[in-house]
Amino acid sequence: MSEVKTRGEVFANRAAIAAVFVALIVMLTPIYWIASTAFKPRSLATTIPPTVFFEPTLTPFAKLFVKRSQLRQPVEEDVYAAAPWWEQQIYDDGEQAVKNRKTGEITSSGYADRYKNSLIVSIISTFLAVSMGTLTAYGFSRFRVPGENDWLFFILSTRMLPPVVVAIPMFLMYRAVGLYDTHAGLIILYTAFNLSFAVWIMKGFIDEIPREYEEAALVDGYTRLQAFWKIVLPEALTGIAATAVLCFIVAWNEYAFALMMTSRNAQTAPPYIPSQVGSGLPDWSVIAAGAFLFLLPVAIFTFLLRNHLLRGMSFGAIRK
Amino acid sequence: MTDVIARLEPQSRAATRGLSDLSIRNLFIIPTIAFLIIFNVFPLLYSLWTSFTDFRASTTAPANWVGLANYRELLSDPFIWRNFTITAKYVLISVTGQVFVGFGLAMLLNRAIPLKGLITTLLLLPMMLSMAVVGLFWKLLYDPSFGIINYFLGLGKFEWLANPDVALYAVAIVDIWMWSPFVMLLSLAGLSAVPKHLYEAAEIDRAGPFYTFFRITLPLVAPILMIAIIFRTMEAFKTFDHAYILSSQPTTELIAIRLYKMAFLEWQTGLSSAFAYIVLIMVVAITNIYVKYLNKAKAR
Numbered sequence: 302m303s304e305v306k307t308r309g310e311v312f313a314n315r316a317a318i319a320a321v322f323v324a325l326i327v328m329l330t331p332i333y334w335i336a337s338t339a340f341k342p343r344s345l346a347t348t349i350p351p352t353v354f355f356e357p358t359l360t361p362f363a364k365l366f367v368k369r370s371q372l373r374q375p376v377e378e379d380v381y382a383a384a385p386w387w388e389q390q391i392y393d394d395g396e397q398a399v400k401n402r403k404t405g406e407i408t409s410s411g412y413a414d415r416y417k418n419s420l421i422v423s424i425i426s427t428f429l430a431v432s433m434g435t436l437t438a439y440g441f442s443r444f445r446v447p448g449e450n451d452w453l454f455f456i457l458s459t460r461m462l463p464p465v466v467v468a469i470p471m472f473l474m475y476r477a478v479g480l481y482d483t484h485a486g487l488i489i490l491y492t493a494f495n496l497s498f499a500v501w502i503m504k505g506f507i508d509e510i511p512r513e514y515e516e517a518a519l520v521d522g523y524t525r526l527q528a529f530w531k532i533v534l535p536e537a538l539t540g541i542a543a544t545a546v547l548c549f550i551v552a553w554n555e556y557a558f559a560l561m562m563t564s565r566n567a568q569t570a571p572p573y574i575p576s577q578v579g580s581g582l583p584d585w586s587v588i589a590a591g592a593f594l595f596l597l598p599v600a601i602f603t604f605l606l607r608n609h610l611l612r613g614m615s616f617g618a619i620r621k
Numbered sequence: 622m623t624d625v626i627a628r629l630e631p632q633s634r635a636a637t638r639g640l641s642d643l644s645i646r647n648l649f650i651i652p653t654i655a656f657l658i659i660f661n662v663f664p665l666l667y668s669l670w671t672s673f674t675d676f677r678a679s680t681t682a683p684a685n686w687v688g689l690a691n692y693r694e695l696l697s698d699p700f701i702w703r704n705f706t707i708t709a710k711y712v713l714i715s716v717t718g719q720v721f722v723g724f725g726l727a728m729l730l731n732r733a734i735p736l737k738g739l740i741t742t743l744l745l746l747p748m749m750l751s752m753a754v755v756g757l758f759w760k761l762l763y764d765p766s767f768g769i770i771n772y773f774l775g776l777g778k779f780e781w782l783a784n785p786d787v788a789l790y791a792v793a794i795v796d797i798w799m800w801s802p803f804v805m806l807l808s809l810a811g812l813s814a815v816p817k818h819l820y821e822a823a824e825i826d827r828a829g830p831f832y833t834f835f836r837i838t839l840p841l842v843a844p845i846l847m848i849a850i851i852f853r854t855m856e857a858f859k860t861f862d863h864a865y866i867l868s869s870q871p872t873t874e875l876i877a878i879r880l881y882k883m884a885f886l887e888w889q890t891g892l893s894s895a896f897a898y899i900v901l902i903m904v905v906a907i908t909n910i911y912v913k914y915l916n917k918a919k920a921r
Contacts, residue, residue, distance in 0.1 A: 321726075440646045455657070461855065462901065571751050574753070595751065
């Protein structure tokens with residue numbers, strides 16, 4: 302563009318900047334609103350006009366994490382029925398606590414359990430998908446594979462299926478072999494789901510590492526495996542990190558399979574949090590606190606890896 | 622190439638030292654393919670079988686072979702066609718919205734703007750979040766009595782989700798909010814690849830901004846925009862999470878939701894398997910278009 306700007310261009314530029322900031326505010330308001338509601342006392346969560354200035358409180362988070370071991374006696378039926386979901390949960394947990402006190406176990410709240418399940422399932426499935434995916438991507442990138450494009454298409458196509466389509470037979474199989482509502486069951490599903498993605502992204506990254514590096518190592522007396530381990534892997538590290546974060550986010554956010562393949566024991570947070578809104582007047586500040594804590598890791602990862610995510614998300618269609 | 626060498630010269634360096642390239646290749650590739658076959662192809666074959674039976678997973682009754690009866694029933698069911706119509710409408714609204722908002726944002730950001738990197742990252746946030754949890758908090762925002770949307774737009778007690786005529790739009794708005802950043806991201810990459818000298822030439826020719834946009838910018842960004850559109854179409858077609866959480870209106874019953882209800886609430890396993898197969902064929906068709914364009918864009 303020319304150096305000297307006309308008055309019109311200056312105006313256009315300023316208008317664009319203003320428009321960007323308006324868009325930014327509109328796009329971020331929902332996230333800000335959920336984050337701020339998480340720090341509001343219950344009485345301010347659903348006021349009209351909306352409460353913008355308030356004294357932040359951590360009570361919603363405390364309610365979310367009330368430990369079963371701290372809990373009291375069972376309550377009467379009508380008191381229980383009238384209580385909001387989080388209190389009912391405390392009562393449920395209270396009964397559990399009595400049982401646990403006998404066995405000496407200390408357990409955590411329903412939310413904490415689901416959060417822990419999310420962590421277990423996402424981390425393990427990400428590790429499996431990325432490690433298998435990297436090896437396979439290397440195989441496709443460096444060796445001649447008969448029908449290479451057909452295999453790659455097959456790998457990609459496994460991801461294109463709507464989860465509900467796969468879920469019906471998977472449910473029957475899982476029930477038959479006892480994988481229903483287990484961590485292992487979800488881990489296997491998420492690994493299968495992310496594997497295709499990992500192969501495609503990693504192939505993009507590995508294709509860009511010059512073959513000459515390994516060839517030089519082979520001439521120096523390395524075996525193929527040593528060359529892969531000592532030369533290719535370190536070069537691919539940023540790609541691996543970006544792929545891992547993307548796979549983690551997918552597994553972390555997954556809802557449909559978690560809804561259909563778990564009931565309580567292995568349930569993750571995405572089907573659990575919305576299920577608490579059901580009946581009566583929900584305590585939105587507690588729900589917002591749950592949502593906020595759940596969104597936090599993803600927001601942090603997005604920020605830390607912003608430069609690498611771009612390429613990963615577009616299957617390497619974009620070169621930066 | 623390598624496996625040919627390995628076969629012809631068993632004494633070659635690569636073959637004698639450590640594992641041969643051929644066995645490394647197999648070791649690296651076969652487990653993944655086997656895994657995907659077991660957990661994708663096998664279930665699909667299994668459900669192909671159940672789609673020809675009257676099996677119900679909620680009972681212990683053995684499955685009876687009913688041939689094509691399930692498919693015949695589905696294809697002649699007007700309610701199923703309604704689900705397809707709703708889905709088509711939803712895909713159209715949300716993808717169009719995403720293209721306009723996403724491409725618009727990319728056009729705005731494609732200039733020297735202070736804090737551009739930070740703004741781009743912040744705009745990406747919605748698409749990184751859980752669709753289920755996002756659906757949940759939009760329920761709070763849409764609430765007719767205390768939601769901030771009605772408050773800021775001055776709509777009073779307007780019903781977003783309980784009104785059957787509006788609910789589908791409300792669901793599509795959430796999708797647009799979440800996925801416009803994706804279109805923006807791809808468009809930005811496309812825009813930054815347009816050679817600067819074309820604009821300089823246009824300026825010398827005193828071309829107006831409309832001419833420049835329609836004759837230079839749009840044609841050059843079109844291929845990558847096409848990828849974004851196909852990708853989003855495919856994803857929108859599969860929409861389940863936020864739509865299921867946001868609304869239980871019959872007018873928002875997308876294919877995936879109908880399928881879920883049929884399979885896991887009504888337990889019509891055989892029938893829903895047949896339904897799943899019909900959906901599958903459609904997804905494969907869309908996927909084929911997608912991969913064709915992806916390869917074309919990559920070849921450039």
